[in-house]
Amino acid sequence: MAKKINIIGSGFSSLAASCYLAHQGHNVSIFEKNNTIGGRARQLKKDGFCFDIGPTWYWMPDVFERFFADFGKSPADYYQLIKLSPAYRVYFGNHDYIDIADNLEDIKATFEAIEPGSAIVLQEFMDEARSNYDIAIKDLVYRPGESPLELVTPQTVMKVGQFFGNISKDVRRRFTNKKLVQILEFPVLFLGAKPSATPSFYNFMNYADFGLGTWHPEGGMYSVIKAMGALAESLGVKIITNAAVTKIGVTDNKAHYIVANGKMEEADIIVSGADYHHTETLLEPKHRRYTEKYWENKTFAPSSLLFYVGFNKKLDNIEHHTLFFDTDFDVHASDIYDNPKWPDEPLFYTSFPSLTDRDCAPVGHEAGIFLIPLAPGIEDTAELRARYFDKIIVRLEQLTGQKVRENILFRESFCVNDFIKDYNSYKGNAYGLANTLLQTAFLRPKLRSSKVRGLYFTGQLTVPGPGVPPSLISGKLVAQLIEKQLKNNKRTIKAAL
Numbered sequence: 001m002a003k004k005i006n007i008i009g010s011g012f013s014s015l016a017a018s019c020y021l022a023h024q025g026h027n028v029s030i031f032e033k034n035n036t037i038g039g040r041a042r043q044l045k046k047d048g049f050c051f052d053i054g055p056t057w058y059w060m061p062d063v064f065e066r067f068f069a070d071f072g073k074s075p076a077d078y079y080q081l082i083k084l085s086p087a088y089r090v091y092f093g094n095h096d097y098i099d100i101a102d103n104l105e106d107i108k109a110t111f112e113a114i115e116p117g118s119a120i121v122l123q124e125f126m127d128e129a130r131s132n133y134d135i136a137i138k139d140l141v142y143r144p145g146e147s148p149l150e151l152v153t154p155q156t157v158m159k160v161g162q163f164f165g166n167i168s169k170d171v172r173r174r175f176t177n178k179k180l181v182q183i184l185e186f187p188v189l190f191l192g193a194k195p196s197a198t199p200s201f202y203n204f205m206n207y208a209d210f211g212l213g214t215w216h217p218e219g220g221m222y223s224v225i226k227a228m229g230a231l232a233e234s235l236g237v238k239i240i241t242n243a244a245v246t247k248i249g250v251t252d253n254k255a256h257y258i259v260a261n262g263k264m265e266e267a268d269i270i271v272s273g274a275d276y277h278h279t280e281t282l283l284e285p286k287h288r289r290y291t292e293k294y295w296e297n298k299t300f301a302p303s304s305l306l307f308y309v310g311f312n313k314k315l316d317n318i319e320h321h322t323l324f325f326d327t328d329f330d331v332h333a334s335d336i337y338d339n340p341k342w343p344d345e346p347l348f349y350t351s352f353p354s355l356t357d358r359d360c361a362p363v364g365h366e367a368g369i370f371l372i373p374l375a376p377g378i379e380d381t382a383e384l385r386a387r388y389f390d391k392i393i394v395r396l397e398q399l400t401g402q403k404v405r406e407n408i409l410f411r412e413s414f415c416v417n418d419f420i421k422d423y424n425s426y427k428g429n430a431y432g433l434a435n436t437l438l439q440t441a442f443l444r445p446k447l448r449s450s451k452v453r454g455l456y457f458t459g460q461l462t463v464p465g466p467g468v469p470p471s472l473i474s475g476k477l478v479a480q481l482i483e484k485q486l487k488n489n490k491r492t493i494k495a496a497l
Contacts, residue, residue, distance in 0.1 A: 187205035
């Protein structure tokens with residue numbers, strides 16, 4: 001029997017959940033507080049420039065393919081992918097950089113030239129990373145995180161030691177060159193924690209990087225959001241924007257309705273892809289599963305200071321994705337996780353999509369996205385934003401050997417306060433809950449409420465974790481859990497009769 005299902009938010013996980021639930025035959029509506037869909041993956045257009053506001057990396061293309069294949073589609077039905085070559089560039093000093101190629105053989109040659117003997121070691125490391133990828137991304141992450149037994153398989157039993165080691169030690173045991181170490185530690189930053197706090201098993205992210213490559217969907221990551229929105233609507237999903245949800249109503253311990261823009265919207269089931277902590281504040285205290293102390297004690301992924309910059313010329317000595325690792329990573333990481341404060345000398349990342357995609361900027365111009373990882377919950381002012389923009393522009397000019405400041409047409413910024421205002425993000429975090437050992441799988445906030453029947457959650461603060469591909473998977477997991485629960489309810493009713 002079809003159920004009326006209301007979904008809060010329209011990010012990747014919510015859109016994915018809506019597609020699966022509508023495909024099951026349910027009457028699904030999405031309520032989005034902002035004026036466009038996408039959640040953190042919205043888009044900024046200004047003066048002929050186009051920027052992804054949120055995610056800019058397209059990794060794990062197989063996860064996207066698997067999602068669309070579940071509906072008899074493929075990504076190519078909606079958007080075209082370009083494999084980036086090089087995948088990205090990493091700066092370590094003035095004109096001192098390493099380009100990461102689009103294939104493993106060339107990457108091995110790069111490593112060998114820097115650290116003799118490292119090509120063989122890298123191949124061994126990547127073989128292990130691929131094995132972990134096959135276990136994790138093709139199997140484990142598609143489990144709902146309801147029981148620790150989900151992690152017990154013949155494959156994981158053989159790798160139990162990798163859950164208690166960490167990426168930092170594992171990489172340093174194999175490689176001595178500091179630059180290579182930083183490059184190999186970089187991918188796990190997408191999981192939201194320091195490499196020293198990330199289990200060795202998560203080296204599958206290195207296979208996602210070196211093995212599967214870095215891609216760009218024409219039109220940016222928002223093309224994926226538009227594709228998922230189109231798929232959802234083709235399946236009958238109703239999407240309502242400018243519809244902020246201010247309450248989740250509960251009757252007899254069952255989710256009964258939401259209030260969106262002052263209007264009651266009844267439902268048999270409610271799914272929230274909004275910030276988990278915020279969603280529980282929409283409930284009366286007695287219906288909340290997690291306390292404020294619980295959230296305070298969790299390790300959150302960083303927030304970010306982002307700039308969207310229009311340049312009136314093409315820039316030199318950059319790649320589509322460019323990382324600036326010319327300052328001390330450990331010090332910056334400590335400023336995020338150990339003693340939260342604004343970093344004195346931050347690492348930063350840039351994306352110049354107009355190098356690949358001519359529709360991202362007017363002819364002869366460049367669109368630049370700049371990102372500085374920050375501790376969530378720290379002070380955010382216009383003065384701080386301006387000061388740090390100056391810091392990274394000076395560094396960009398020095399490291400790439402060019403003047404760009406006078407070529408800036410405009411800049412827009414997005415930081416802690418905006419993550420809170422636009423996404424109700426806990427302490428303004430950008431990526432959700434970090435994937436540390438004690439915040440993995442069944443140890444993460446649950447997909448379904450234990451206090452309110454018919455209330456479910458999806459997204460970066462629950463299973464399987466932060467990032468775009470995990471968010472797609474999270475949407476599928478919650479839809480499967482709902483389907484399973486409905487079948488169990490049906491059997492219970494039949495047995496009672």
